[in-house]
Amino acid sequence: xxxxxxxxxxxxxxxxxxxxxxxxxxxxxxxxxxxxxxxxxxxxxxxxxxxxxxxxxxxxxxxxxxxxxxxxxxxxxxxxxxxxxxxxxxxxxxxxxxxxxxxxxxxxxxxxxxxxxxxxxxxxxxxxxxxxxxxxxxxxxxxxxxxxxxxxxxxxxxxxxxxxxxxxxxxxxxxxxxxxxxxxxxxxxxxxxxxxxxxxxxxxxxxxxxxxxxxxxxxxxxxxxxxxxxxxxxxxxxxxxxxxxxxxxxxxxxxxxxxxxxxxxxxxxxxxxxxxxxxxxxxxxxxxxxxxxxxxxxxxxxxxxxxxxxxxxxxxxxxxx
Amino acid sequence: xxxxxxxxxxxxxxxxxxxxxxxxxxxxxxxxxxxxxxxxxxxxxxxxxxxxxxxxxxxxxxxxxxxxxxxxxxxxxxxxxxxxxxxxxxxxxxxxxxxxxxxxxxxxxxxxxxxxxxxxxxxxxxxxxxxxxxxxxxxxxxxxxxxxxxxxxxxxxxxxxxxxxxxxxxxxxxxxxxxxxxxxxxxxxxxxxxxxxxxxxxxxxxxxxxxxxxxxxxxxxxxxxxxxxxxxxxxxxxxxxxxxxxxxxxxxxxxxxxxxxxxxxxxxxxxxxxxxxxx
Numbered sequence: 001x002x003x004x005x006x007x008x009x010x011x012x013x014x015x016x017x018x019x020x021x022x023x024x025x026x027x028x029x030x031x032x033x034x035x036x037x038x039x040x041x042x043x044x045x046x047x048x049x050x051x052x053x054x055x056x057x058x059x060x061x062x063x064x065x066x067x068x069x070x071x072x073x074x075x076x077x078x079x080x081x082x083x084x085x086x087x088x089x090x091x092x093x094x095x096x097x098x099x100x101x102x103x104x105x106x107x108x109x110x111x112x113x114x115x116x117x118x119x120x121x122x123x124x125x126x127x128x129x130x131x132x133x134x135x136x137x138x139x140x141x142x143x144x145x146x147x148x149x150x151x152x153x154x155x156x157x158x159x160x161x162x163x164x165x166x167x168x169x170x171x172x173x174x175x176x177x178x179x180x181x182x183x184x185x186x187x188x189x190x191x192x193x194x195x196x197x198x199x200x201x202x203x204x205x206x207x208x209x210x211x212x213x214x215x216x217x218x219x220x221x222x223x224x225x226x227x228x229x230x231x232x233x234x235x236x237x238x239x240x241x242x243x244x245x246x247x248x249x250x251x252x253x254x255x256x257x258x259x260x261x262x263x264x265x266x267x268x269x270x271x272x273x274x275x276x277x278x279x280x281x282x283x284x285x286x287x288x289x290x291x292x293x294x295x296x297x298x299x300x301x302x303x304x305x306x307x308x309x310x311x312x313x314x315x316x317x318x319x320x321x
Numbered sequence: 322x323x324x325x326x327x328x329x330x331x332x333x334x335x336x337x338x339x340x341x342x343x344x345x346x347x348x349x350x351x352x353x354x355x356x357x358x359x360x361x362x363x364x365x366x367x368x369x370x371x372x373x374x375x376x377x378x379x380x381x382x383x384x385x386x387x388x389x390x391x392x393x394x395x396x397x398x399x400x401x402x403x404x405x406x407x408x409x410x411x412x413x414x415x416x417x418x419x420x421x422x423x424x425x426x427x428x429x430x431x432x433x434x435x436x437x438x439x440x441x442x443x444x445x446x447x448x449x450x451x452x453x454x455x456x457x458x459x460x461x462x463x464x465x466x467x468x469x470x471x472x473x474x475x476x477x478x479x480x481x482x483x484x485x486x487x488x489x490x491x492x493x494x495x496x497x498x499x500x501x502x503x504x505x506x507x508x509x510x511x512x513x514x515x516x517x518x519x520x521x522x523x524x525x526x527x528x529x530x531x532x533x534x535x536x537x538x539x540x541x542x543x544x545x546x547x548x549x550x551x552x553x554x555x556x557x558x559x560x561x562x563x564x565x566x567x568x569x570x571x572x573x574x575x576x577x578x579x580x581x582x583x584x585x586x587x588x589x590x591x592x593x594x595x596x597x598x599x600x
Contacts, residue, residue, distance in 0.1 A: 011600065048430050049429070049430065050426060050429045050430060051599070051600050052599060052600075070432055071432075073430055073431055073432040074432045076430065077430075078426075078427075078430040080423065080426055082423045082426075083423055084423035084424060084426045084427035085423070085424070085427070086351065086424050087422070088354065088355050088358045088359065089351065089354060093351070093354065097347055097348075097350075097351050098427065098431065100343065100344070100347040101344055101347055101348075101428070101431045101432075101433045102431055102432060103340065103432065129358070145427065
């Protein structure tokens with residue numbers, strides 16, 4: 001339903017998207033995962049005909065994004081990172097306007113607007129100007145706006161960024177229902193749990209390039225078995241060597257050597273063995289964790305740096321300690 | 322919710338021109354709601370014309386003597402023209418604020434022609450200028466203005482002034498498309514439109530102006546328009562006695578200016594919008 005082949009976009013010497021290829025089969029949801037500035041939004045802008053690619057091709061529902069832009073616009077719905085609503089119009093007026101501009105008659109547009117306002121629980125606010133809406137309400141109305149013409153293909157660019165947890169859960173539920181109804185969705189996110197929870201398959205983008213693609217399970221398998229993470233009382237140069245004997249792959253040092261991370265093969269007594277050998281080397285352990293690989297680990301293994309979210313938490317922890 | 326698998330909007334069913342006109346009308350209504358809800362724009366179209374009309378007539382009128390009639394009879398045509406000339410800036414401001422908000426991104430993903438954005442904007446501003454011009458005339462009537470050519474003359478004069486303001490809207494649309502934000506659009510617009518409106522025969526007969534300024538004012542399209550409105554309204558038009566082409570044929574010259582401005586600015590604005598919405 002959505003296909004991209006070697007998409008590239010350069011803004012004044014700045015390579016926003018270097019080489020992105022992806023495919024979303026009908027009725028599926030693709031999660032495009034990457035930190036801020038990875039090129040996710042630019043990819044969406046190219047596939048939704050807002051920006052012409054400098055190289056590469058794309059097709060949406062069989063229509064070429066460059067040569068058949070108008071046909072593409074008839075089958076897509078787009079919800080961007082920033083709400084694309086008219087602040088001075090009411091909720092109803094926004095949806096009716098978009099309906100009419102999408103080709104519905106006045107009457108059809110009104111019926112559809114009421115339907116969507118009801119569906120997104122905005123009926124009470126329907127007659128108020130969008131200026132007065134909360135962040136979550138704007139996001140819901142914006143999503144409603146992209147659904148006015150019942151598009152078979154939906155692009156959601158970071159639909160939950162900046163939303164509170166309740167609004168986020170609600171948005172996830174809405175997206176799941178849309179896919180259940182047969183909509184094909186391409187979703188960008190910088191939240192690993194979001195991609196994990198919603199997407200059938202995931203493309204990881206960093207610096208404008210797809211660095212990995214597959215299902216969440218496949219991506220996790222790539223970095224081997226379970227993940228061991230040890231936090232020491234103080235950094236110790238001998239710790240990595242000691243751990244390497246027990247690990248199934250490379251040991252990575254974080255926080256200047258205070259935290260160590262390594263893939264391990266789960267077996268009985270693993271945690272005890274880790275603590276014993278570190279203790280024998282005279283290294284004190286504050287915390288130890290063995291977990292199934294999360295997309296965090298995948299992202300880290302693929303890019304060598306944590307996803308945006310984690311960077312923030314880390315600097316916060318540093319600031320507090 | 323009902324199923325979303327099939328789009329309800331299939332490939333063009335209605336002729337392209339009908340769709341285009343319907344989209345323009347949708348956007349016109351949307352922009353007109355903006356004019357009504359934005360206090361600054363609303364006041365430009367309603368309060369400002371009343372204020373200007375009363376102030377100019379009582380202040381300038383107290384010191385001015387017009388051959389063949391009263392100052393209020395002379396000034397109302399000039400006030401209509403001045404108000405509509407400066408009001409055309411609303412197009413620059415409205416367009417540039419659309420471009421600086423997310424709404425433009427929504428429009429870009431909808432199956433509508435880009436040109437409807439400009440057509441809908443200028444049409445809404447045309448409606449606002451009909452409102453603005455009518456308020457000047459109504460205020461004028463209250464303070465003593467009397468047209469000599471009856472309703473038909475008044476309607477013809479107002480229509481010509483509105484047509485000129487519509488053409489200027491396309492000119493200021495170009496300014497709006499060049500500006501980075503609504504504030505700079507407004508600043509640039511004022512810098513051009515204010516001299517245009519004031520170095521003219523709107524408020525004083527050009528015969529009294531300093532020698533070097535007089536030809537500029539005489540050849541200013543705004544002067545031709547003010548003269549044309551005076552002739553059509555049936556009010557005193559001292560410029561008609563000055564021997565040069567625009568003063569002797571104000572209606573014809575006004576129509577020519579309108580045609581020239583539209584011929585240059587409509588294609589230019591459309592090209593500028595396409596360029597601005599490529600990336």
